Amino acid sequence: MKPSLAIIGAGLAGLTLARELSEQAEISLFEKARGLGGRMSTRRNATHQWDHGAQFFTARSKAFQSQLAPFIEAGNVVEWQPNIITLSPSDKPFKRPWFEPHYVAAPGMNFLLKAMSGELNIQLSTRVETVTRAQDKWQLFDEHAQLLGEYDWVVSSAPLPQTQALLPKALLGDDLAQYHMQPCYALLLTVDDAELPHWDAAKVNHSAIRWISFNHRLPGRNAKAGTVVVHTRSDWAAEHLEDDQEQVKQILLNTFCELTQVIPEAITLAQLHRWRYALSAEVIEPESEFILNVEQKLAACGDWCLGGRVEAAFASAHQLAGALRKVLA
Template sequence: MKPNIAIIGAGLAGLTLARELADHANITLFEKARGLGGRMATRRRDRHRWDHGAQFFTARSRAFKTLLRPFIDNGTVVEWRPNITTLSPRQPPYKRPWFEPHYVATPGMNGLLKAMSPGLNIALQTRVDTLKQEAGKWRLFDDQRAELGEFDWVISSAPLPQTEVLLPLAADTYAGFGMRPCYALMLTVNDGDLPAWDAAQVNDSPLRWIAFNHRLPGRDRNFGAVVAHSTADWADAHLEDHQEQVKHTLTEQFCTLTGVSPNAVQDAQLHRWRYAQANAVENDPEGYVLDAERKLAACGDWCLGGRVEAAFTSAHRLAAQLIRQGL
């Protein structure tokens, strides 16, 4: 009989793990949000669309390239060749070259996750709050104390701080891992009011990245959508500030850096990512957390120092280890 496995989180790591274990176990994914994506999320308002989490990804490993190949072939994933610049309040802008392919999903970054999800058992808007072990099985409960089922394994692909709270593992299990916050500013600006470049790395500013999302492949240029990300240091220092003031400050920074008139900004939204960027990981970690005796595990980009591909690689390595040990 196949074991029952609960996977918490339906971002890239959770979906990768579910797909790779599907022939070996009965899988249920629990996702607290209304849709798939995690930090590969896309927000919509009317016909505007903002990829307010991950902006792009690279593919360096053979395994990740293998996963992407059919999605590249069918147009779900497209290489992005932007006109990219570097901005700083201290020096003139200069062109910034890229030396490897960069990819985006269409029509939004969560398009890849949606394409990976058919056939999987996914419970959306379901927040796993508590685990209880009884007679060798794990019983899961949501934040309303309703029981979600009984499972042989529980695996978290949630961000590190949430995983630490959920999984009853030794405190030193998570030593060496960490995550930091980021603000995502989402602006509505007509394309004609924006500079000619498509994206910018930003130095010496509360902002670190600006992208004109509507110019990405598969988007509609008629509905100008700007995403600007803060630095982790600035977000750390202002995480509990009044959010309207944060939005105002970052919008001012955007206008100053780009030369866009404040009057051209038709609308501004703010998203506070408390767990946005994974800290660099020292040495060469396995890429996952595993307690085989208690049948608990965790994976995610935070296990390998960030990047979209790190989320895939962490889940891919964990799946291989679970299959090797016969679950």
């Protein structure tokens, strides 16, 4: 009989791990959100959509390139070749070259995860609140103290703060102490495309804003539904994390208009999303790409193990899957 394995979090790391261990274990995934996404989330309303987390990703390792190949062939992943510039409040903008392929999922960033989910056993809208030991099994409970199941192994692919809260510190020791996450604000706008500059995305310097993307110009999107995603610097977000959210939104709206010369009247909708755990602090010399306690049958993985980036989520889970295959055999 295969061992049972619970994976907390159904983002790229959790799905990668589940796919790679499907032959070795009976796997259940638990995702607190209503849909798949994590940092690759896509928000929608009746007429528009915004990729308000990761805007693109690279594929620098052969393992990740191999993982993406069938999804590129199927059209779920498309190379993005934007007209990208560098902006700052005081200097003239200049074109920003990219020297490696950059990809997006289409028609939304979360469609890669939907394509990966396949026949996996995923329970959405299910928050794992506590993980406790009962004889030789791990028991998972939701926020209503209802038992979600008993498992031989538990792996958290959730963001670092949730992983720290869920997995017993007494069993993992100080393994998680070297990792840190940082906040970010995402400002989501609707603007008629004719009112926007000719470029597609901008890296911003010397500003509260660090990134601007005209989301509707990404491959596979509705090019007529003008949408903009603005991301802030993490240090600015940390400084203003608990400020009045309407004031934060107004500051960012004003800054966006000043940087782009878009007139405020052209903006027909503005929403603010606060990512408390958006970016992973760079790990200078990570001790491992994942956390693993074989004796206790506990593990953790995620992009936070390798300093962020979409590919880091894959790499952490891919390395953990290789280690677990040896002990699950």
